[in-house]
Amino acid sequence: MILEQKLNGKEDIKDLMKKKDSFRAFPLAAITGHSLLKLSLLLAAVDPSLGGVIIAGGRGTGKSVLARGLHSLIPPIEIIDNELILEKLTDNKSSFRPISRNLDPTKPEEWDKNINQLITKIIGIDYLNQIESIPSKVVQAPFIQVPIGITEDRLVGSIDVSASLNTGEQVFQPGVLAEAHRGVLYVDDINLLDDGIVNLILEATGREQNNIERDGLSLSHPCRSLLIATYNPEEGALRDHVLDRFAIVLSADQSIDNNQRVEITKSVLSHAENNIKFSEKWSEDSDNLSTQLILARQWLKDVKITKEQITYLVNEALRGGVEGHRSELFAVKVAKANAALRGDENVNSDDLKVAVRLVILPRATQIPPQDDNIQPPPPEDQSPPPPQSNNEDSEPESNENEDNQEEEQDNSDGEEDSTPDIPEEFILDPESCMVDPDLLLFSSAKSKSGNSGSRSVILSQSRGRYVRPLIPRGKVKRIAVDATLRAAAPYQKSRRLKNPNKTIIIEENDFRAKLLQKKAGALVIFLVDASGSMALNRMQSAKGAVIRLLTEAYENRDEVALIPFRGNQAEVLLPPTRSITAAKRRLETMPCGGGSPLAHGLTQSAKVAKNALSTGDIGQVIVVGITDGRGNVPLGTSLAQAEVNEKDVDLKQEVLDIAAKFPMLGIKLLIIDTERKFIASGFGKELAEAAQGKYVQLPKATDKTIAAMALNAINEF
Numbered sequence: 001m002i003l004e005q006k007l008n009g010k011e012d013i014k015d016l017m018k019k020k021d022s023f024r025a026f027p028l029a030a031i032t033g034h035s036l037l038k039l040s041l042l043l044a045a046v047d048p049s050l051g052g053v054i055i056a057g058g059r060g061t062g063k064s065v066l067a068r069g070l071h072s073l074i075p076p077i078e079i080i081d082n083e084l085i086l087e088k089l090t091d092n093k094s095s096f097r098p099i100s101r102n103l104d105p106t107k108p109e110e111w112d113k114n115i116n117q118l119i120t121k122i123i124g125i126d127y128l129n130q131i132e133s134i135p136s137k138v139v140q141a142p143f144i145q146v147p148i149g150i151t152e153d154r155l156v157g158s159i160d161v162s163a164s165l166n167t168g169e170q171v172f173q174p175g176v177l178a179e180a181h182r183g184v185l186y187v188d189d190i191n192l193l194d195d196g197i198v199n200l201i202l203e204a205t206g207r208e209q210n211n212i213e214r215d216g217l218s219l220s221h222p223c224r225s226l227l228i229a230t231y232n233p234e235e236g237a238l239r240d241h242v243l244d245r246f247a248i249v250l251s252a253d254q255s256i257d258n259n260q261r262v263e264i265t266k267s268v269l270s271h272a273e274n275n276i277k278f279s280e281k282w283s284e285d286s287d288n289l290s291t292q293l294i295l296a297r298q299w300l301k302d303v304k305i306t307k308e309q310i311t312y313l314v315n316e317a318l319r320g321g322v323e324g325h326r327s328e329l330f331a332v333k334v335a336k337a338n339a340a341l342r343g344d345e346n347v348n349s350d351d352l353k354v355a356v357r358l359v360i361l362p363r364a365t366q367i368p369p370q371d372d373n374i375q376p377p378p379p380e381d382q383s384p385p386p387p388q389s390n391n392e393d394s395e396p397e398s399n400e401n402e403d404n405q406e407e408e409q410d411n412s413d414g415e416e417d418s419t420p421d422i423p424e425e426f427i428l429d430p431e432s433c434m435v436d437p438d439l440l441l442f443s444s445a446k447s448k449s450g451n452s453g454s455r456s457v458i459l460s461q462s463r464g465r466y467v468r469p470l471i472p473r474g475k476v477k478r479i480a481v482d483a484t485l486r487a488a489a490p491y492q493k494s495r496r497l498k499n500p501n502k503t504i505i506i507e508e509n510d511f512r513a514k515l516l517q518k519k520a521g522a523l524v525i526f527l528v529d530a531s532g533s534m535a536l537n538r539m540q541s542a543k544g545a546v547i548r549l550l551t552e553a554y555e556n557r558d559e560v561a562l563i564p565f566r567g568n569q570a571e572v573l574l575p576p577t578r579s580i581t582a583a584k585r586r587l588e589t590m591p592c593g594g595g596s597p598l599a600h601g602l603t604q605s606a607k608v609a610k611n612a613l614s615t616g617d618i619g620q621v622i623v624v625g626i627t628d629g630r631g632n633v634p635l636g637t638s639l640a641q642a643e644v645n646e647k648d649v650d651l652k653q654e655v656l657d658i659a660a661k662f663p664m665l666g667i668k669l670l671i672i673d674t675e676r677k678f679i680a681s682g683f684g685k686e687l688a689e690a691a692q693g694k695y696v697q698l699p700k701a702t703d704k705t706i707a708a709m710a711l712n713a714i715n716e717f
Helices: 002-007 012-017 035-046 063-071 082-088 113-122 127-133 152-156 161-167 195-207 240-245 258-273 275-281 283-300 307-319 326-342 349-363 392-415 442-449 481-498 535-551 580-586 598-614 635-640 651-660 683-690 703-716
Strands: 053-056 077-080 136-139 143-145 157-159 172-174 184-187 209-214 217-222 226-231 248-251 457-460 465-470 513-519 521-529 559-566 574-577 618-626 667-673 694-697
Touching: 035 053, 035 063, 035 226, 035 248, 035 283, 035 326, 035 349, 053 063, 063 184, 063 226, 082 113, 152 157, 152 195, 152 209, 152 465, 157 209, 157 481, 161 481, 172 217, 184 195, 195 209, 195 240, 248 349, 258 275, 275 283, 283 326, 307 326, 307 349, 326 349, 465 481, 521 535, 521 598, 521 703, 535 559, 535 580, 535 618, 535 703, 559 580, 559 598, 574 580, 574 598, 598 618, 598 635, 598 651, 598 667, 618 703, 651 683, 667 683, 667 703, 683 694
Parallel strands: 053 226, 053 248, 143 184, 184 226, 521 559, 521 618, 618 667, 667 694
Antiparallel strands: 077 136, 157 172, 209 217, 457 513, 465 513, 559 574
C-alpha cells in the first residue's frame, strides 16, 4: 500500500500527538456504527475547505460525541507565540494588538499588519528569510463551540472596551471566528440560531476569511476552520440555503440491534468511569486514524483528478436533477480527499462512488429516466477498435493486433484487482437506487421539518433577545452599555484633558440602543358564516380546527380566535387565546341561523387583528374565512343596530372595499368556499383577490383539512 510506504520514517508523529491536552474525548474509533458519518468527518478533516458536515438526528444519537471524537484525531498546530513576542518588546507593548489568532508562522501572507510590525521590530525587515527565528509554539487545534445565544459582535469581533479606554485608540478584540482558525468550529442546534448569525458563519467559513465592517472598524483575518453542525429536525426547520452550503448532510439516526445498544451503554459507562484508561484501550486505533489523517493532509495537494472523471460527476448531477453547481464542486473535493485518505495520488472509481453517494445522491430531485442516453465516459487507456478492411494488405496488421492483444492479456493477469479510473455504470440507476440509511436526502429533510422558511420575528427596543446595537432615534428605552462604551472609548484621552476629574466620559452621541428580537407567533382568526342550512356543519368543522391548532400552538406561540357572523352582527365568540380549556368552554354554545353580515365579520376580524399586532407578540395574522362570500346585511345595519335599505347599498362592493384594506393593515386572508362548484357564485374568489389573499374550494371541509390549510397559510404567506 502507498499509505504504508509513507508511514516509513514518521515515528515522530506519535510524539507530536502527545502534546495534546490531557482531557480525553470519546475516541472516534470506539463509537459503534456510524461508519458513513466517521468517513465523512475524516474527509472533512483532510480538506477543511470541503464545505463542512452537518449531522441531523434525534436526541441522544451521538452527534456531539462524533464531532468531539474527530477533534481528538486532528494533529496539533504550530502557531506564532504572541505572548513571547510581546515579552521581547521593550517599548509601548500595549499598542500592539494582534487581530488574528492561531497564525501559521510559515505563511506570512496571512499575517495582519500588527503581527508584521511586531515581527519586524524583533527580527528586522528581512524576517521572511528568517522564518525559523519567529517565536512559535505547538498547541492543540482549537475546538470552538458557538453558543445559541451568541451576538454578532462576539462572533465576528468588536472593539476591546478596556484596551480602548487605556490607549485612547480603537483596539480590536477578535471573536469566535478568529479563535476557531485552523481548528474545528462546532455549531450545535444550528436550526435554533438566529438566521443572521448563521449567514455570517457560512460567509466567513466559505471565503476562509472574516471581514469586519462595524463600530468604525474595517479589517479582516483568516478563518480556515472545519465546520461541523448538528440539528434535530423535530425541534425546528433548517433553511434549504443552509443545507446546500454544507458539502455533506447525514443522519445520525441508525438502526441497531440489542447487542449494539448494550455495547454502546458499556462503552459510555466505561469512559465515564475512567476516560484516560478507556482512551488508552483504543489508543492504537486512534493513533492509526490520526496518522492516516496527517498523511492524507500532506498527500492531498498532489492528488489529481482527470477531466473525464469530472465529466462523470457532472453527468451524475444532471441525471439527478441537482440544482446549482455546488454539488459537482463539492463532489470533486470529496473524491480527492477520499483518494488522499487511501494514500493514493490518483482518483479512481471508488472515490467517485463515494463522492456521488455523499454529495450528489442526497441532493437529487429525480430518478433518471430509463431511456437516458448519457453514458459514462470511457477510461483514458481505452482506445477505439481499429477499422476493419477487406484488403489482403491488412492481414499483417491484424496479426500484429492479435499478438498485441495476447500480450495485453498476459500483462493483465497480474492486474485483475486494479480499480478502474471511472465506474462502469452510473450510481443513479433508474431501476433501483440503493440509498444508505445514514444519508439524509434533502427532499426527506424538507418533508420531515415542514416548510424550510423560518417563522417571523419581531424587532423592538423593549423586549426580546439582544441582537445588536443601533444608533437611537428619540428616547432610548434600553441602553446597550457595551456598544456605548465602545463608541466612547477612542475619545477618552482627549475628553479627560478637558475634564481631568472624570474617569469615563460619555456624551450624548455615544449612546447606543439595544435592538431586541423575539419569536413572533401567528394569530389565526376563523371567520365562519353561521347563517343558512349548512351553518352547523361549518361551525363544527371550525371548532375542530381551532382545537387542532391549539394543540400545536405552544411551541410556535400561535393564537387562535373564532368569529361567527349571523343575523345582523358578527360576534367574537373566542378572543385570541392559546388555552385549549378556554376554547372548549367558549365553544360549547354555537349559535347558528339568520342573515349573513359578512361586511361586519370582516370589520370585526380587522379590529381583533389590529389589537393583536399592537401587543408586539404577534408577527402575522391570518383570517380564514369559511364562507361562500355572499353577504346580505349592510355594515350600517350591523353598526347602527337599525335597518338600512339594502337597495341603497351595493353589498358586494362594500365587502370588496373592506377586504381591499386588509393588505394595508398587514392582514392575510384565506377564503375556504364550502359550496359545491355548480352552486358557488364565484364571489369568494373575488373577495380573496381583493384582499390579495388565497382562495380554496372545499365542499367537504373537515376540521383536519381546515387546520392543515391554516398552517400552510402561516408558512406560505
